[in-house]
Amino acid sequence: MTTAVPPAVAGLLPTANPVGLIAPDGTRTGCDDPSLPDVDILRELYRGMVVGRRLDAQCTALTKQGRLAVYPSSRGQEACEVGAVLALRDQDWLFPTYRDSVAVLQRGVDPVEALSLLRGDWHCGYDPYRHRVAPQCTPLATNALHAVGLACAAVLKGEDTVALVLLGDGATSEGDTSEALNVAGVRRAPVVFLVQNNGYAISVPLAKQTAAPALAYRGVGYGLPSVLVDGNDAAAVHAVVRAAVDRAATGGGPTLIEALTYRVEPHTNADDAGRYRDEAEVAYWLQRDPIVRLGAYLRTTGALDPAAQAAIEAEAEAAAADLRARTAEDAPLDVDDLFAFVYADAPPTLLAQRALLHAELADGEAGG
Amino acid sequence: MTGVLERRAEGSAGPTPPVTMAGALNAALADSLAADDRVVVFGEDVGVLGGVFRVTDGLARRFGENRVFDTPLAESAIVGTAIGMAMNGLVPVVEMQFDAFAYPAFEQVVSHLAKMRNRTRGSVQLPIVIRIPYGGGIGGVEHHSDSSEAYYTATPGLRVVTPGTPADAYRLLRQAISCPDPVVFLEPKRRYWAKETTSLSVDGPGIDRAVIRRSGRDVTLITYGGTVATALDTAEAAGGEGWDVEVVDLRSLAPFDDATVTESVRRTGRAVVVHEAPSFGGYGAEVVARLTEQCFHHLEAPILRVAGFDIPYPPPKLEQHHLPSVDRILDAIARLQWDDRPEVGRA
Ligand SMILES: Cc1ncc(C[n+]2csc(CCOP(=O)(O)OP(=O)(O)O)c2C)c(N)n1
Ligand SMILES: [Mg+2]
Numbered sequence: 001m002t003t004a005v006p007p008a009v010a011g012l013l014p015t016a017n018p019v020g021l022i023a024p025d026g027t028r029t030g031c032d033d034p035s036l037p038d039v040d041i042l043r044e045l046y047r048g049m050v051v052g053r054r055l056d057a058q059c060t061a062l063t064k065q066g067r068l069a070v071y072p073s074s075r076g077q078e079a080c081e082v083g084a085v086l087a088l089r090d091q092d093w094l095f096p097t098y099r100d101s102v103a104v105l106q107r108g109v110d111p112v113e114a115l116s117l118l119r120g121d122w123h124c125g126y127d128p129y130r131h132r133v134a135p136q137c138t139p140l141a142t143n144a145l146h147a148v149g150l151a152c153a154a155v156l157k158g159e160d161t162v163a164l165v166l167l168g169d170g171a172t173s174e175g176d177t178s179e180a181l182n183v184a185g186v187r188r189a190p191v192v193f194l195v196q197n198n199g200y201a202i203s204v205p206l207a208k209q210t211a212a213p214a215l216a217y218r219g220v221g222y223g224l225p226s227v228l229v230d231g232n233d234a235a236a237v238h239a240v241v242r243a244a245v246d247r248a249a250t251g252g253g254p255t256l257i258e259a260l261t262y263r264v265e266p267h268t269n270a271d272d273a274g275r276y277r278d279e280a281e282v283a284y285w286l287q288r289d290p291i292v293r294l295g296a297y298l299r300t301t302g303a304l305d306p307a308a309q310a311a312i313e314a315e316a317e318a319a320a321a322d323l324r325a326r327t328a329e330d331a332p333l334d335v336d337d338l339f340a341f342v343y344a345d346a347p348p349t350l351l352a353q354r355a356l357l358h359a360e361l362a363d364g365e366a367g368g
Numbered sequence: 369m370t371g372v373l374e375r376r377a378e379g380s381a382g383p384t385p386p387v388t389m390a391g392a393l394n395a396a397l398a399d400s401l402a403a404d405d406r407v408v409v410f411g412e413d414v415g416v417l418g419g420v421f422r423v424t425d426g427l428a429r430r431f432g433e434n435r436v437f438d439t440p441l442a443e444s445a446i447v448g449t450a451i452g453m454a455m456n457g458l459v460p461v462v463e464m465q466f467d468a469f470a471y472p473a474f475e476q477v478v479s480h481l482a483k484m485r486n487r488t489r490g491s492v493q494l495p496i497v498i499r500i501p502y503g504g505g506i507g508g509v510e511h512h513s514d515s516s517e518a519y520y521t522a523t524p525g526l527r528v529v530t531p532g533t534p535a536d537a538y539r540l541l542r543q544a545i546s547c548p549d550p551v552v553f554l555e556p557k558r559r560y561w562a563k564e565t566t567s568l569s570v571d572g573p574g575i576d577r578a579v580i581r582r583s584g585r586d587v588t589l590i591t592y593g594g595t596v597a598t599a600l601d602t603a604e605a606a607g608g609e610g611w612d613v614e615v616v617d618l619r620s621l622a623p624f625d626d627a628t629v630t631e632s633v634r635r636t637g638r639a640v641v642v643h644e645a646p647s648f649g650g651y652g653a654e655v656v657a658r659l660t661e662q663c664f665h666h667l668e669a670p671i672l673r674v675a676g677f678d679i680p681y682p683p684p685k686l687e688q689h690h691l692p693s694v695d696r697i698l699d700a701i702a703r704l705q706w707d708d709r710p711e712v713g714r715a
Contacts, residue, residue, distance in 0.1 A: 120684030123510045173440035203417035353677045
């Protein structure tokens with residue numbers, strides 16, 4: 001007796017091999033489902049990744065100069081950061097993590113505002129409503145439930161809004177991930193879960209995180225169609241996220257996407273990755289670089305000439321120079337902010353504490 | 369049993385090298401693992417990495433992956449499975465990576481860990497230690513600097529302890545691991561690299577005792593964890609102003625060592641409680657209430673609190689305004705109605 005997978009289940013399962021449209025050497029794979037994004041989108045993906053990587057490198061440099069308190073780099077993950085965000089429409093929402101500064105910038109948030117958290121100035125330096133980007137989230141997987149809730153509300157209000165939540169491989173182990181997948185499935189919430197499986201949760205490799213054949217298989221148990229995608233192929237990431245956004249927007253419910261990628265840098269500038277992984281592994285992944293790959297494809301197809309390439313690189317340098325200049329001095333901070341946003345109206349107890357601090361500071365100035 | 373750091377020192381002829389609090393905690397874990405094969409150490413990144421603060425450095429290599437191991441990234445799972453392991457005879461010592469990342473485990477802690485002995489009329493005991501690096505002062509971005517002690521001290525059934533010095537870190541952790549009750553072990557992360565020249569020993573004050581870190585006649589500073597050093601610095605500075613300051617390091621936040629603390633406050637007649645956590649509903653409120661009940665007729669002034677503001681923990685560049693400082697504690701001392709006793713203190 002053969003045990004066939006029922007069609008209802010088979011329809012939810014990811015493909016055995018990750019979906020890929022452009023191979024690591026820059027050639028087109030045989031895959032046509034989903035189809036390759038238009039060349040304009042491919043050029044936008046390339047541009048976003050080049051600028052994003054330059055800014056990411058600038059941020060790492062800023063930690064060394066003490067201009068940033070800490071920086072979790074997404075170098076090597078640009079295909080996910082940029083590919084996913086470019087698949088969103090203006091009315092959609094992004095729920096990023098601490099790792100996803102490049103995604104936040106790609107969504108249009110000003111870099112200096114985005115870096116407020118990591119400069120140590122304020123917890124969230126941008127207005128989430130302006131670009132529909134939730135505050136970058138550090139408590140792992142908690143943002144998944146927020147995305148589901150926002151999407152459920154959109155349905156109740158009759159809005160055409162999809163929420164995209166970014167998660168790490170480690171974060172999928174938290175209970176909140178399971179709860180979010182389940183609630184989203186039950187309510188058919190217009191949510192896209194994108195798990196950037198970059199191989200590690202700080203020092204812990206994926207093998208210690210799950211016994212599942214792939215994280216994408218986590219979806220089937222909650223009734224979510226699931227996709228496994230080459231996370232270093234920006235064209236493929238864009239295409240599968242776009243398809244998931246379209247399905248969510250047309251009442252098809254949530255999708256779980258696992259993107260296979262790699263964290264090229266240590267967890268943050270403060271981490272010592274030599275303690276838990278070897279250079280050969282990093283070298284292997286550098287060969288699968290998302291920018292090199294898409295650049296090669298665009299050049300061989302005549303879609304990126306040297307002048308266009310130079311223009312993109314100049315844009316990236318200018319963005320980095322602008323960031324350097326605008327972070328060279330400490331931002332002026334107002335101690336009153338400590339008390340201003342705790343409640344809608346600061347209660348008398350807080351006003352008294354604020355007055356105490358003012359008196360101390362005045363005293364210090366008078367004394368010093 | 370001696371600590372790894374001490375053993376290293378024994379081999380050399382020179383004086384004992386200073387030990388950091390992180391090193392002392394590492395030695396306590398190593399010695400507990402060596403002394404009792406029921407002890408297991410697990411959590412996020414505690415294995416090959418040795419923990420983000422390196423408190424478990426080298427333990428997985430020395431004791432093997434069955435005794436010291438990385439878990440999937442799930443705090444509720446860490447504490448929940450620790451409970452099951454303890455029900456089956458093990459002594460789990462688990463790590464929460466940071467204060468605020470212990471919150472997913474809160475239900476396991478308050479609904480099960482704290483209550484199991486009571487629910488089962490003493491039959492099931494859970495000798496689990498939950499190590500939590502806590503508090504601010506390290507320039508950490510949000511969720512890395514919470515002082516969460518009051519959530520735990522408000523929960524009967526949990527012991528809550530926190531060391532103020534490297535020697536005490538070793539002693540308290542070893543005591544916690546051999547304690548039959550569940551212990552929330554709060555590690556003041558900004559003192560991880562504070563050094564002390566000391567030999568590490570489990571002997572000394574018990575797990576439930578406060579200690580007088582510095583004797584003084586005029587006023588008692590009552591504190592714990594990260595602000596013990598701040599209080600000692602304040603005591604030094606206060607000497608220059610004519611106040612002889614006593615510093616009590618509580619060590620055990622729950623249960624509370626009434627005897628040691630009330631004896632001190634009855635003697636000095638004045639007290640200030642210092643902690644980083646917000647003052648409203650904070651741990652200091654309990655200390656002040658108890659002392660008022662027990663020392664009222666000995667008090668020369670109301671007991672004051674120097675604590676964090678009643679705000680979410682600030683971002684790195686503003687945290688210095690929030691943390692109790694020497695100046696802020698001196699200001700509080702100055703407000704203890706010295707005018708009634710003009711012969712003492714600043715006129
Ligand atoms: C609830 C919670 N527990 C622990 C942490 C500490 N922490 C921060 S990042 C991290 C690893 C996360 O790994 P993963 O989800 O794979 O994301 P990545 O950092 O690789 O992007 C850990 C353990 C946290 N932020 N939140
Ligand atoms: Mg990861």
